Amino acid sequence: xxxxxxxxxxxxxDALQQFERIVDRQxxxxxxxxxxxxxxxxxxxxxxxxxxxxxxxxxxxxAEQVSQVVRVANQFRIPIFPISTGKNLxxxxxxxxxxxxxxxxxxRLNRVIEVDDRRHFAIVEPGVAYFDLYRHIQERGLNVxxxxxxxxxxxxxxxxLDHGVGYTFGAYRDHFHSHCGMEVxxxxxxxxxxxxxxLPGAQSxxxxxxxxxxxxDGLFAQGNCGVVTKMGLHLLPAPAAYQNSVVTVPRRRDxxxxxxxxxxxxxxxxxxxxxxxxxxxxxGPPNPELAELLDRPGGASEAxxxxxxxxxxxxxxxxxxxFYGSPGVIAxxxxxxxxxxxxxxxxxxxxxxxxxxxxxxxxQMTRVRRVSVGIPNMEIFSIGARTELNPSxxxxxxxxxxxxxxxxxxxxxxxxxxxxxxxxLGEPSxxxxxxxxxxWMYRAFIFIMAFPISRxxxxxxxxxxxxxxxxxxxxxxxxxxxxRTAPVFQDDVMxxxxxxxxxxxxxHETIKDAIDPNGIVAAGRSGIWPRHLRGGRA
Amino acid sequence: MRSILGVWVVACGLLVPAAQPLAQDREEATIRRxxxxxxxxxxxxxxxxxxxxxxxxxxxxxxxARPAVLEERTDxxxxxxxxxxxxGVSIMPFFRKTEVSDADLDAxxxxxxxx
Numbered sequence: 012x013x014x015x016x017x018x019x020x021x022x023x024x025d026a027l028q029q030f031e032r033i034v035d036r037q038x039x040x041x042x043x044x045x046x047x048x049x050x051x052x053x054x055x056x057x058x059x060x061x062x063x064x065x066x067x068x069x070x071x072x073x074a075e076q077v078s079q080v081v082r083v084a085n086q087f088r089i090p091i092f093p094i095s096t097g098k099n100l101x102x103x104x105x106x107x108x109x110x111x112x113x114x115x116x117x118x119r120l121n122r123v124i125e126v127d128d129r130r131h132f133a134i135v136e137p138g139v140a141y142f143d144l145y146r147h148i149q150e151r152g153l154n155v156x157x158x159x160x161x162x163x164x165x166x167x168x169x170x171x172l173d174h175g176v177g178y179t180f181g182a183y184r185d186h187f188h189s190h191c192g193m194e195v196x197x198x199x200x201x202x203x204x205x206x207x208x209x210l211p212g213a214q215s216x217x218x219x220x221x222x223x224x225x226x227x228d229g230l231f232a233q234g235n236c237g238v239v240t241k242m243g244l245h246l247l248p249a250p251a252a253y254q255n256s257v258v259t260v261p262r263r264r265d266x267x268x269x270x271x272x273x274x275x276x277x278x279x280x281x282x283x284x285x286x287x288x289x290x291x292x293x294x295g296p297p298n299p300e301l302a303e304l305l306d307r308p309g310g311a312s313e314a315x316x317x318x319x320x321x322x323x324x325x326x327x328x329x330x331x332x333x334f335y336g337s338p339g340v341i342a343x344x345x346x347x348x349x350x351x352x353x354x355x356x357x358x359x360x361x362x363x364x365x366x367x368x369x370x371x372x373x374x375q376m377t378r379v380r381r382v383s384v385g386i387p388n389m390e391i392f393s394i395g396a397r398t399e400l401n402p403s404x405x406x407x408x409x410x411x412x413x414x415x416x417x418x419x420x421x422x423x424x425x426x427x428x429x430x431x432x433x434x435x436l437g438e439p440s441x442x443x444x445x446x447x448x449x450x451w452m453y454r455a456f457i458f459i460m461a462f463p464i465s466r467x468x469x470x471x472x473x474x475x476x477x478x479x480x481x482x483x484x485x486x487x488x489x490x491x492x493x494x495r496t497a498p499v500f501q502d503d504v505m506x507x508x509x510x511x512x513x514x515x516x517x518x519h520e521t522i523k524d525a526i527d528p529n530g531i532v533a534a535g536r537s538g539i540w541p542r543h544l545r546g547g548r549a
Numbered sequence: 550m551r552s553i554l555g556v557w558v559v560a561c562g563l564l565v566p567a568a569q570p571l572a573q574d575r576e577e578a579t580i581r582r583x584x585x586x587x588x589x590x591x592x593x594x595x596x597x598x599x600x601x602x603x604x605x606x607x608x609x610x611x612x613x614a615r616p617a618v619l620e621e622r623t624d625x626x627x628x629x630x631x632x633x634x635x636x637g638v639s640i641m642p643f644f645r646k647t648e649v650s651d652a653d654l655d656a657x658x659x660x661x662x663x664x
Contacts, residue, residue: 045646048635052642070647100642118647142593163593377599389593392602395640397609404606404639
């Protein structure tokens with residue numbers, strides 16, 4: 012067991028003794044075997060000197076116990092790193108930024124405090140998983156949906172706090188946006204409530220997020236100013252039915268009106284999350300003619316790609332539109348979408364899916380993408396797992412997640428820029444001229460890529476990190492920044508947000524120093540380090 | 550386990566009728582708990598039917614030589630179950646003790662181990 016950096020042996024022993032007194036021996040983990048379970052299972056530095064390891068873990072079961080643990084940590088200047096369910100895989104898992112930190116494991120704070128299906132909100136603790144909240148709602152027959160991200164074992168609180176995203180309507184799938192009110196333990200151990208929660212006996216904590224005065228909730232998302240122990244969430248009223256329809260547009264240049272039109276439908280609230288694709292994208296079967304075009308020196312020109320699409324006669328791009336509501340509302344919205352495309356994109360065609368009324372039958376459940384209808388599951392873990400086509404599975408993945416504008420022009424530019432970057436790096440491209448972005452963000456795209464991670468091949472991980480860091484720079488040169496990343500890259504990503512001599516980072520540091528003068532909470536999170544760990548920077 | 554209990558029953562004569570139900574009750578309670586914990590933590594990836602990536606991965610690995618659904622396996626040992634839960638494999642991560650306690654892990658192992 013390592014001692015946290017800068018902590019004397021005596022202070023460490025005293026702190027552990029006090030942690031044990033607060034949470035009971037069973038919930039303080041100090042053995043090598045136990046603390047190894049807090050490693051990032053998808054670490055891109057697995058087994059290397061830079062891997063972020065913990066010195067201990069402590070698991071309180073109430074906000075009051077969290078407060079007591081934090082007070083002890085502050086007294087002895089022990090760095091702590093809070094996790095909710097600890098499933099932030101691909102973005103850091105349960106490992107801290109600073110090796111030697113004590114993980115504050117909040118999994119035992121697992122209470123669903125309230126769900127209201129007339130006013131459509133929930134209040135939960137951080138150890139509650141999407142599976143738990145879903146089950147709570149189903150068992151009581153409540154008339155609300157949750158918006159869940161891909162893995163159902165994640166925490167609605169933790170996911171919101173890392174700006175996580177889901178699959179239904181924009182206002183719900185931006186999980187930080189749909190949070191409403193927090194309870195936070197500050198580095199001093201003091202407990203505060205934000206928004207209406209600051210008012211004793213508040214009647215609308217999870218409904219009106221601003222309360223009165225400046226809004227401080229953002230300090231605790233991807234931040235290190237406190238430990239969130241409760242959170243309000245807005246929930247979606249359960250719709251009566253669901254239907255999707257896939258629109259296909261014929262020409263490559265149709266990507267511009269396609270995205271403009273889908274933006275119009277989505278931002279007007281007529282559709283849920285759109286899913287873009289292409290018959291020639293990475294999930295389609297390999298096309299020998301396209302491969303030949305792309306393998307030529309310099310790749311293929313836009314004109315050549317357009318002619319390729321014409322010859323294939325399968326359409327250039329697709330978008331699955333998702334409709335929710337009563338069957339009548341769905342029919343009207345779908346017809347409106349068809350009318351707009353008919354008037355704007357000649358040759359566009361629609362393929363309507365089945366109209367599904369809720370509750371779904373078990374058989375219908377197998378034919379729908381469950382996250383699209385608010386049902387948490389684990390299907391995402393098929394990425395990188397062993398399949399017939401992938402006999403050598405990876406040991407995890409690392410997400411590269413640059414935000415780009417929501418336009419066809421931006422998508423084509425991102426394809427070109429990243430293909431060129433991979434070519435310059437001498438690496439096989441993870442991007443093709445038919446790669447489409449992820450659409451979880453309401454008002455922007457994520458041009459996401461998944462890099463495989465190995466627990467045995469150090470050289471591969473080192474090369475992945477070089478490529479990743481190069482892509483962060485390439486993206487920044489084009490005005491694109493990552494929205495979320497693993498601890499080992501958080502300094503790199505924050506460095507890209509450098510407007511006016513990194514004024515934003517300096518502001519973060521000023522706030523950090525004021526709220527957490529001993530720098531104990533999540534040191535280094537998002538590249539925000541406490542004063543004593545900033546190296547040459549004041 | 551059941552055959553060992555049977556021998557013990559015969560050997561111990563009259564003392565056994567009182568002890569045997571207790572041991573059996575404990576074993577059954579452990580297995581029930583193992584089922585419960587398995588359904589919560591494991592079945593979401595390792596259940597039967599489509600949409601279970603753990604099952605799909607094991608199907609690709611064993612190609613029919615062994616069942617892809619863990620609950621249908623007859624060759625699992627408590628040791629192997631404990632190893633995979635605490636060490637992970639491929640994209641399956643390991644589980645912390647705040648998620649699956651040692652007692653719950655023993656229960657999962659009992660549930661998945663042939664009796």
